[in-house]
Amino acid sequence: MKKLISTIFLSLVVSLFTTSLKADGHDFTIFNNSGMLQFDGGGSDPEVLAKVTAHVKKLSGVTPKVIVPNMQDTTEQLNLLLAGSNPPDLFQANWDVYKSTLMPLNDLLAKHGDALLRSIPETSWKYMTDSDGNIMGIPRTAATSPYMTWVRQDILDQAGLEVPKTVEELTAYMAAAQKINPDFKAGTRAWSGNKWEEPAMGFAAAFTGAMSGNAAFIDPSDGRVKPVPLAPGIEDYLRFMNDWHNKGYWYPDNWSKFDESEVFRTCNMAMWSGWYSRVTIIVPKVESNCPGMKYVRAPIMGSKGWMATTRASGTQAYVINKKAKNPEAIMQYLNWMWNDQSVEGYATGVNGIEGDHWSYESKGMPAIVNTKDKAETKYVGDFGLPNFPYEGNMQPNDSLWATHFNYLGSGLTKLDDSHQPIDLYMAWDKGRIADETPTLGDVHRMIAENFTAFYTGERSIDEYDDFLAELDDAGMQDWINAMTAQMQESWAN
Amino acid sequence: MKKIWKYRFYYYLALPGLIYFAIFHYVPMGGALIAFKDISPFDGLRGFFDAPWVGFKHFERFTSSVYFLDVIENTLIISGLKILFGFPAPIILALLLNEVLRMSLKRIMQTISYLPHFISWVVTAGMITALLATSGGLLTETINDFTGSNINFLGNKDYFVGILVTSHVWKTIGWSSIIYLAAMSSIDPSLYESARIDGANRLQMAWHITLPSIMFVIVIMFLLEIGNLLEAGFEQILLLYSPSVYKVADIIDTFVYREGLLALKYSFAAAVGLFKAVIAFVLLYTANRLANRLGQTGLW
Numbered sequence: 001m002k003k004l005i006s007t008i009f010l011s012l013v014v015s016l017f018t019t020s021l022k023a024d025g026h027d028f029t030i031f032n033n034s035g036m037l038q039f040d041g042g043g044s045d046p047e048v049l050a051k052v053t054a055h056v057k058k059l060s061g062v063t064p065k066v067i068v069p070n071m072q073d074t075t076e077q078l079n080l081l082l083a084g085s086n087p088p089d090l091f092q093a094n095w096d097v098y099k100s101t102l103m104p105l106n107d108l109l110a111k112h113g114d115a116l117l118r119s120i121p122e123t124s125w126k127y128m129t130d131s132d133g134n135i136m137g138i139p140r141t142a143a144t145s146p147y148m149t150w151v152r153q154d155i156l157d158q159a160g161l162e163v164p165k166t167v168e169e170l171t172a173y174m175a176a177a178q179k180i181n182p183d184f185k186a187g188t189r190a191w192s193g194n195k196w197e198e199p200a201m202g203f204a205a206a207f208t209g210a211m212s213g214n215a216a217f218i219d220p221s222d223g224r225v226k227p228v229p230l231a232p233g234i235e236d237y238l239r240f241m242n243d244w245h246n247k248g249y250w251y252p253d254n255w256s257k258f259d260e261s262e263v264f265r266t267c268n269m270a271m272w273s274g275w276y277s278r279v280t281i282i283v284p285k286v287e288s289n290c291p292g293m294k295y296v297r298a299p300i301m302g303s304k305g306w307m308a309t310t311r312a313s314g315t316q317a318y319v320i321n322k323k324a325k326n327p328e329a330i331m332q333y334l335n336w337m338w339n340d341q342s343v344e345g346y347a348t349g350v351n352g353i354e355g356d357h358w359s360y361e362s363k364g365m366p367a368i369v370n371t372k373d374k375a376e377t378k379y380v381g382d383f384g385l386p387n388f389p390y391e392g393n394m395q396p397n398d399s400l401w402a403t404h405f406n407y408l409g410s411g412l413t414k415l416d417d418s419h420q421p422i423d424l425y426m427a428w429d430k431g432r433i434a435d436e437t438p439t440l441g442d443v444h445r446m447i448a449e450n451f452t453a454f455y456t457g458e459r460s461i462d463e464y465d466d467f468l469a470e471l472d473d474a475g476m477q478d479w480i481n482a483m484t485a486q487m488q489e490s491w492a493n
Numbered sequence: 494m495k496k497i498w499k500y501r502f503y504y505y506l507a508l509p510g511l512i513y514f515a516i517f518h519y520v521p522m523g524g525a526l527i528a529f530k531d532i533s534p535f536d537g538l539r540g541f542f543d544a545p546w547v548g549f550k551h552f553e554r555f556t557s558s559v560y561f562l563d564v565i566e567n568t569l570i571i572s573g574l575k576i577l578f579g580f581p582a583p584i585i586l587a588l589l590l591n592e593v594l595r596m597s598l599k600r601i602m603q604t605i606s607y608l609p610h611f612i613s614w615v616v617t618a619g620m621i622t623a624l625l626a627t628s629g630g631l632l633t634e635t636i637n638d639f640t641g642s643n644i645n646f647l648g649n650k651d652y653f654v655g656i657l658v659t660s661h662v663w664k665t666i667g668w669s670s671i672i673y674l675a676a677m678s679s680i681d682p683s684l685y686e687s688a689r690i691d692g693a694n695r696l697q698m699a700w701h702i703t704l705p706s707i708m709f710v711i712v713i714m715f716l717l718e719i720g721n722l723l724e725a726g727f728e729q730i731l732l733l734y735s736p737s738v739y740k741v742a743d744i745i746d747t748f749v750y751r752e753g754l755l756a757l758k759y760s761f762a763a764a765v766g767l768f769k770a771v772i773a774f775v776l777l778y779t780a781n782r783l784a785n786r787l788g789q790t791g792l793w
Contacts (some may be wrong), residue, residue: 076754082535083759097757101535185628191736252627256648256735263628434756441752442559445743448736456648456737474559 026065027329031081031088033074034140034318036350036384043068045378048352052379055353060336060345062329064090066382082321089324090334092385094315095128095136096429103322104134105331112331118340119390124313127427131489137317138334141388145418147202147308148411149273149300154292155180167206167240167302170271174249177270184270185251186244187263187278190455191448199451200228201309201421203273206302207237210309210419216483218422225422225483229447229471233304238454238461245455255452261286267293273307276412280404299417308418315427318385338387343367343394350384350394352377361397366409370397389413426490428483436482439475446474528552528764533757544760551764560748568744571725574658576718582666584711587673588699603674606667618732621660622647648737656733657742661726672714676707709790716784716792720777723769745769 037043043066044052057063067088071077081088082101095102105128109117116138124139151164151173159176161169177184189198200215208231211217215228228234244250251263263269264282267290272278279295287293300307318334320327336345344354347369351358357377361368374380392408434440450467453459459467497504528551530544555561586606593599609617624632625646637643646652684702693701727746734742745765753762781791 073755079754079757087535098535100533183628252643252645252648255737256645257622257626257733259622259626262623262626266629268628431757434758438554439558441748441756445560445736445739445751449739452736470559 025063027062027326028089028324028333029065029067029086030383030385031067031069031078031091032382032385033069033078034092034385036381036386037068044380044382048378049382051356052348052352052383056348056383059348060333062333064330064333064383068382087321087323089321089326090318090330091321092140093137093317093319094430095317095319096130096315096427097431098319099130099136099429099431101322102136103320103324103327104136105138105320106133106135108320108327108331109135112328113335115335115339115341116337119338120387121389123425126425127313127315128317129427137315137319138338139313139387140316140318142313142413143415143424144311144313144388144412145308145415146276146311146412147198147274147418148276149202149271149298149307150279150295151271151298152177153294153296155184155270156296163296163298165299165301167300167307170298170300171244171249174244174271175247178249181268182248183266183268185268186249186271186273187251187258187260187269188254188273189258189275190255191451197311198274201311201419203241203307204228204234204237205305205309205419206300206307207233207240207304209233209304210421216422218487223484224480225487226480227443227447227476227483229468229476235461235464236303238451238464241455242457242461245457250455255456265289276407277404280407281401284400284403297411306418310415310418310420310424312421312424312426315430318387334385337385338390341365343369346384346387346390347394348383350381350386352379352381366393366395368395368397422487426487428486432486433479433482436485437475437478440479442474443471443476443479446471525763525767527760528767530760532760547760551758551761552768554761555765555768558748560743563740564743564745564748567741568723568725568746571654571657571730571742571744572722574654575661575726576722578658579662579665579669580715580718582662583669584673584707586666587670587677588703590670590674591677591703592695592699603667603670606670608667609664610668612664614728614732617660617664618729621656621733625656645737647733648735650738650741653734653738654741657726657729661729669714672710673707676710677703680706712784712789713792716777716780719780720773722776723773 043049053063053065067081069077078088078091078093081091082098087101105113120139121142124142125135128135128137128139130136149170151170153163155177156163156173158180159173161173161176164170164173174184174186188203191199197215200211205211208228209217211228211231216225217228217231218224219226219230241250251258253259253263260278261282264272264278265286267286272295283293283295320330324330337349339345342363343365347358347367348354351369351371354360357379358369358371361370389408392405395405396402437443446467450459450470454461454464524541527541527544529546529548530541531547531550532540532544536543558564590599590602593602612620622630624630627633627643627645630646633644633646644652646656680703684706685698688698688702723745725744725746727744727750730742730744730747731750734747749762749765752758753765777792781793784791
């Protein structure tokens, strides 16, 4: 009897195991945290997805399975997945942070990556290579100038002004805008936790000079890498921000919860200084409600140079888990996705099946494609892996997206009206910096909290030296040591 | 043993629950060990065994943070205010609902009060932002129309904690009142009849009969609240706070989220979690002893 029960139990387990394997016959898994599914967290219709999966298999020769992000914070979800028993094989991450869990790609690229090696700019590969020469990921982006200032042509016309070129002219523009309509205000992104690259490499740079990806600069007096609170000119920047706050130019929500999409919808955003796609993606969707509203790029020159800073392509990459069982299939897939001869793979990943979900308006590189609404096709782009500047090769024949795609190939890569940072061709190991600066989180919080207080006047800028002393107490010197050591090592190499 | 065998069917009924608690609540306690190690989250189970022991390093890191006292204070203040206003609110609501004689009206009121419980914090935070945004916020614009002042409620330390407590009470008042209504339904009606004959009015009946009869539930619920004193509402705060209000809003959980989970320092996050659990146990134990000494029903 015991034997019989044991046999039945074992058979059940084995059959369940084999059934699950058969039902789930994929070559590898993708955690698509690329941002492609940011607004489509529910994923595609399962039946449509099954058809697209079969189509991808037919064209690429491999079968990926996509894990759709369903947590608000995809980084947290990625960390949980990686710590679990079935970690994803392919995902997007800063390779320097996740290095211990990744597979070097040199051999795989040599064997299966000919097309994508040609597609991606050579400079971007530099950021993927560690000090031992291992290529740790496929670049997600290239050097760009995303932190631009935008003003409105319709307001300029009404005020009889030209596009502002200096900080003073920008201030005059805001004054004129508020004379026309007191509700016209300026939007930007505030310092927040460790997400402070944007204000540092945007508005602040006009007063402090170029900042790196760690919002740091090289102090010529001692050659050490220091964070932006120590930059010459930083107090001028804070006074300027406070002056605009007192004059009522900034949206007060800039410093708390700022819903950019909703604010653009009010038609009152007279100036935007920050991530470019707020203008290139959101504005075309809302401008029909705002007759005459038209944003123009306004490169501004401050006392220390351009207001914008070039953003290095950095270490953001598509990476392969070292536990992946079928890395060759993954590389085969990526080589198909970003092929230098055809956008077939990319267009399929983003839009679905050619003929059913999209069609060519014109072939070539770039190609123009006709797409259908995702609500209609019920495929939301699960297999799509955006890659800049490659994605500029597929231009949708859609007026809502035309502005964005045109900008990808023009303004975003225009680097001659932005600062060139010290680390343009250097990949920081941020994980190591965090390890060597145990209180980095405290320092980040202190800067974000106090800069906001300086903007709003809650804390007087006369107390700036006290603030620096507080930063020292919080461990800022460890941070300086960690960044300086890496920069010196990079130069030595 | 004989007793166990005699009542074996009751034990069978309890078995799934016991297994659930063993697997999901007791076995994971072993994971607390990583608070004393330097673990990489990507090394899986191997890392759990192989990672080096670091003693109290992560606890020291937490207590040596310049914000340690701030986050403890904020956690206790926010949680304390939520208990101060949020704990009696459902009891009062239940007492009021208990006095409603028309069943249809009572049910409508109950349903309306339960609804916020089913709205996630993500949606609630969106609603709060839509109400309080300085540009286009319904409440802010209305106040602006009448007073001419454009208040940044979500970026102002003076208002932020009030917003947290108010939205917490709004969201929980109805659902939390269910248990008190259930306790009230078991009160012997003859007590009310006797009181009525003796000339007691409804307020006196509520005070002298209803409240004492549900006191055991109130005490147990209060003890459970005390055990959760260090849970000040992570999701709610994370979705609403910003650097402008860190000073009053950064609690232990948001601190750990930034320092531990986003920075991949899982050992640090585990250390703070263990710290919280120990404090919560001490608080619960003390409150339970106190309840027993005062002659009330405790948890044990």
